Amino acid sequence: MLTKEELTHAISFGKKMLWIFGLFNCKHLEKHFAYDYARIFIVALGIPCPILILMNVILSESGFAEFLEQGMFILGSSWIAIEIIAQIVMLNRITELEDLVESNYHCFNPQNQVQLEFIRAKNTKLVDISKVIWCCLYSFTIIFVVSPLVIDQSLTIPMWMPFEDQEFPAYVYESVYLLILGVIYPHLHNTFLGPILVATAQFQILKDNLLHATDRSEAEDAFTQEIRIQNRLKNCIRHHNELLRFTSKIQAMVAPIFLVNISFTILGICCSVLQIIMATGNTDLIMLVSYLGIFIFQMYLTCWVGNDLITESSNITEACYMSEWYTCSMSTKKMFIVIMTNTQNPIALQSVIFPVSYVTFVMILRSSYSYYTVFSQAYEN
Secondary structure, eight states: OOOHHHHTTTTTTTHHHHHHTTSOOBTTBOOOTTHHHHHHHHHHHHSHHHHHHHHHHHHHTOOHHHHHHHHHHHHHHHHHHHHHHHHHHTHHHHHHHHHHHHHTHHHHSOOSHHHHHHHHHHHHHHHHHHHHHHHHHHHHHHHHHHHHHHTSOOOOOOOOOSSSSOHHHHHHHHHHHHHHHHHHHHHHHHHHHHHHHHHHHHHHHHHHHHHTTTOOOTTSOHHHHHHHHHHHHHHHHHHHHHHHHHHHHHHHHHHHHHHHHHHHHHHHHHHHHHHHHHOOSHHHHHHHHHHHHHHHHHHHHHHHHHHHHHHHHTTHHHHHHHSOGGGSOHHHHHHHHHHHHHTSSOOOOEETTEESSHHHHHHHHHHHHHHHHHHHHHHHO
């Protein structure tokens, strides 16, 4: 058995870090004395970055190559700014997901060691995802911050600054920006991935419950056994209904975010590949490859988690069929039919237009290549 806090761990994973920076609070974690100031600091740090880069593009009248380079960074910094805003706007919906799981504690709680491992495996996966994203971000950050000190070559992203000497203030601002937002970005991203992993684990638990719904005890008579099986199936129906409520709340929360993520990833990959081809120095090349890797990897993780949910939710009907339903009474068989009818369609989260799955990830790569060919021809001309 898990506590309510352990059961909702993946939903609010990293909440203490977000709480420190004023981006998360709930009934279990109330606002600290500097909560509002911390939020203002993060917003003031994250939101201006794409605006300052865009102002530099407009004022400097950059060529096509410079426009592509700065456009790539505008996309990346805009995406971080959007996730910060989404975290603030969606905070109530995140707490609603926690409340839904806690209010249905007995329904969602694992009943045996196997089901407990489903929950722990998803929690471990979320931690591993965070570690990989941190490694990618800090590899990029270290290259950016250290390069002027080691090889006397600045990688400062051109941006407008209200100073005569613009490069040093930009370097300081961008270094602080990367160091601080590099800490919280994995948690911002996992705010949307965590609930999906929780739903996936719950579908695994539901599948296990259905597989063993017809387990019988020799110490009980046939009538008592049949009543017990029907009660288990009623619990499974209740569990599935709550899972549908849970996933519908996730859908409402993540759909617009994922659509923007897909659009930015397509353009970001395209701009990054063009910049890699045009790169002249090894340091520029390493930084651009790191940037491209972050774009592709964070999108792959999103599609991987979404595809996992589709796979597990599509196994529910199979679990009914694999149980010993044929040994049950007619009324119990009808309950199995009802469950199989209601679970025929797998749960697929939609990014307004596209499902979050491997198919969408392949579509993103193909679309990126299509835009790349268009931009490369425009550059050659």
